[in-house]
Amino acid sequence: MSVTSENSEFAQAVNGVVEAAVPVVHNMGVRATSARRGYASSMVPVEGNGNHFGVMYAGVLFTVAEMLGGAIAVASFDGTRYYPLVKDLRITFKRPATSDVCAEATLDEDTIIRVTREADEAGKSDFTLESTVTDADGVVVAVTTGLYQLRAHGR
Template structure:
């Protein structure tokens, strides 16, 4: 097996392990049945089912939608930055609800390779780096039900 194949397999195994960790590390996320659908450096997609997250109006609870936005951003950062040297954190997250979410939802977020490199350098030099992420929470028919805008940071780990 070539080095390239081995490193690709290692990355795949690492992302599979990371997916499981993201889905199970926070009890609410596990109870909400949020799932990481796609994860790679610079890209993350998560989904959350309507059940068990239905509210008294028959649509998805706003807190579950917030969780989808928060966890997708966190998953993106965990897949994109070295967890040995940085920790992802959320400073601010705003949601604009467009219409009731009456089915499962998904959200995809991404950052460029250049953003990853710039943020890594900034975190090494200044102790933290900031990135604003925007995305649309979409239902099964790919219709937008909410817009999210988040201020995400990576913070350098102290040794």
């Protein structure tokens, strides 16, 4: 996947924040590849992220999916007013990953509106994000369900 001109600003912003604030994720090679309102994708190379039996380490698969909550929040909510955090993330491993992987997630417009309204009124709002992690052949290697929270700054 590559960053397109349509969404490169958000993807670059996510990658800059990850590099500065969560260097271990950056060092894995996890990168946001797309981020726009209601959509985010990321990727991570298999090289350097293997385990003891030659497939991608489970923690790397977890990480490439988990970071989508922050990426989608950057692109869908006003970062000067809100910040995201992860409250829970469940992963189901489907197949071993032996190649680079990509993760994708979407957030519908009604949820974006609800979460914004609730964060304005109560200072925070929860949302669920489901992601799919696929290998270079498009085979699903993992799926996640994450519970994220959007919080208003200063509350």
